[in-house]
Amino acid sequence: MGVFRKFPRTFWVANTIELFERWAWYGFFMLFANYLTGSSDMGGLEFTQSQKGILMGVGTGILYFLPVLTGAIADRYGYKKVLALAFVIYTSAFVLLPMFSTFTGVFLMYLYLALGAALFKPIISATIAKTTTDETASIGFGIYYMMVNIGAFFGPMVTLLFKGSSNLVFYVSAGIIALNFVLLLFYKEPHRGVVQQTSLTRTFGDIFRNMFSIVKDLKFVVFLLIVAGFWTMYNQLFFTLPVFISQWIDTSVLYHFFEKYIPFISTNYSPAPGVMDAEFVTNFDALYIIIFQIIVSSVVMRMKPLKSMISGFLVCSIGMALTLFSQNVLFTLVAILIFSLGEMAGSPKITEYIGRIAPHDKKALYMGYSFIPVFIGNVFAGIISGVVYQNMADKVMITRQFVAKKDLQLPDGLSNNAYFDHVAQQVNLTPHELTNLLWNEYSPSDIWMVILAIGLGTTLLLYIYDRVINKTKR
Template identity: 65%
Template sequence: MSNIGRTLKSFPKLFWVANTIELLERFAWYGFFMLFANYLTSSLDAGGLELSQAQKGIIMGFGTGILYFLPIITGSIADKFGYRRVLFVAFIVYTTAFIAMPLFKSFTGVFFIYLYLALGAALFKPIISATVAKTTNDSNASIGFGIFYMMVNLGAFFGPLVTLLFKNSSYTLVFYISAGIVALNFILLLFYKEPELEKNDDTLATAISKVFKNILVVLKDFKFVLFLLIVAGFWTMYNQLFFTLPVFIKQWVDTSSMFDFFAQYAPFFSENYGAGDGQMEAEFITNLDALYIIIFQIIVSAIVMKWRPLKTMMTGFLVCSIGMALTLTTQNVLYTLVAIYVFAIGEMAGSPKITEYIGRIAPPDKKALYMGYSFIPVFIGNVFAGIISGNVYQIMSDKTQFVQQEMASRGITLSEGLTQDEYFSTAAQKLDMSTSELTNFLWDKYDPSSIWKVLLFIGLFAVVALFFYDKNLRKSEAK
């Protein structure tokens, strides 16, 4: 039997149950999350809510940020009451949140139901990774976590592909599909055996108070905190893949050449992932990032395996920043596809090394503590990503804002009560243009692609800061 075969056989049944649960949860999450930005901001007659970009940024930025902050508390809850019980509660919250989501149409309503959904994700998130850690050992942990991350990316890729099939019928179906997929985990819970936990007689209040005391311990390590703040810049830029890019593609990028290609050579894709107007769905294009990772992650990991973590992160952050900036510079979908590939290469090189580096710099007696607080840059990155994709995007790149400015500057008043799409079509008629001609006119006059400078600056700042961090760190170690 080969070594890989022996390794796979060494994993207990609980390991495979946990990974299947992770696959279904990521399938359900990304099935809606990749579509969420356009759902919040699209025209009412396209099934969207017509919220502003700023409102979208608050919901997605703060809500998702909370999701990554809460696990420091929910992890303690799971340790106290048992993984299986907390997973059961998490799936109840998840399922009911997905079912209830379409019932809320206002900014306030959607914001609070999304926070409720984030609570379900926060209850879930620390448990499965902990289960994988408890069902692996030094000899098979590398492959074990490789399988775990493969499940994450498989769910992230196939989730949107399934939900996009039903988007044109109704966004409500998207949320119901996610509810149905995550509810399958109730069945898997029947096979989930509670892993052995360390005996802990602390009350829940005591456990949570220790969590916040530990935060103070971590904050005293200036070197570690500085690293986390630098990495937050990477996550701010990275999250634009979900927060900004789908909206930018929908508003500005001409995807007709891609649609025509599929219509001629692979009609399944144009028929099922076309937007109905000779264009491809924006989320179908952004979802290629996950496909690139599935195909190339092992190759990229092999190349950077022996590189120093900080060097790898600097390289990855730089490539990632260039890739994300390039996605927002053109109306040509072919350039967008290449830019997403560049972004994915940087993501594959830099992102996995963050966790590896934290494990290396953590004091021997505080490794678990430090790893547990690696959520901080993700939390901060989501909050700032919401600001960039919200207020900043609305000012610099929002087509809805631009067409309203243009009509106001010409003294043209349109009827009240028009949806976004109706307003844009009517504005085009008033200006004696087609909708595509008006889009191109706004592109040339208002330069929405200029937002690429903001994202590139954030990414480059993280790279330069990491360079000086590394330089000073090595200098201090040499003394």
């Protein structure tokens, strides 16, 4: 426990700010995929999977690209000022976003929200890097990652209580992010080195010059590109898994367990009798990390970052692969557990690795570049969860293919849920039986083969990269 006394107060304040920011973000983001594509009678917008993939992939990708710019702005103009601006944008965006229902309107408001997140992101990770040493970095970033996941767990658990009104979901996130205005009073600006006050134009000129200088570092660029594969796989937790669970997974055994032993959960985290909210199931990833992160960090703290990443990415791939084999939610929970163990071993080490090699006076700039693979990963994750998922696994599209094959006649103007129920009636099946029939006939779980291939490919490339780096050092 002595290591915890070595962290300054700013370290703990920054981690608490991170907790509330992630609480607000995941409070809406975990629900976002099903909000965009869900049936209109359940408050969804009924966007296609392809539209969802574009919006979440490109929008979230831009969020993670902008820290390349915003990190340098924070280094130049001060972390505290930029944090305050980020919280203003965040709060207003959460209030405005549910007022739009067209694809263009939602996309533009999501980009505005992404700007607030982009201003925020490199500052906190840079603060953690500046308030830790080589001795405390592994535990420090493990604590940071645990705080991320405490927020990621409690965010959806709170907002799911208000899922009957999509507006309230966003307003709750706005209220949570506003708490950081109070915490900002206790945030002490870490030392940023000697900073010259120049014009914004000059600042951006310096940013792009730094960008080109980093591009010349081929090994670093290759590392960023390889790690993008991990983020492509990881983002399926938010882009694909909630939709897949909602459409295909039988959650009744979990529902009946909670109905018997913890009826509060079955009452408040269920859209219908016998069914658990998909986001509730997916949220077990964050719960596992809260429970096991410090233990895993202690195990891997003496491992070199690249070795830990290789091991973590491989375990993540195994977890993803298990989702292939069953519609039973208990199988899904085991798969999420295995995935989360790999995530805990690998993901924090990415930030730690870049934080170690970054010059002290350019921590935020280099932390900004740590988001480049996340940007690429989000874009590719959007493609997979969009057009690829739509063609391979989307229940709406598969049902329409089934209708065409059977030459069924259905009335126009039905919501997605009503359409599926009408199809079940016409073929004399219950909705549950029709789901099982489509699962067996169209194999929607094959989507996870694509994601497994990405995970294994990333692991292999990082292993080769590590071998090449070690040879270079000898």
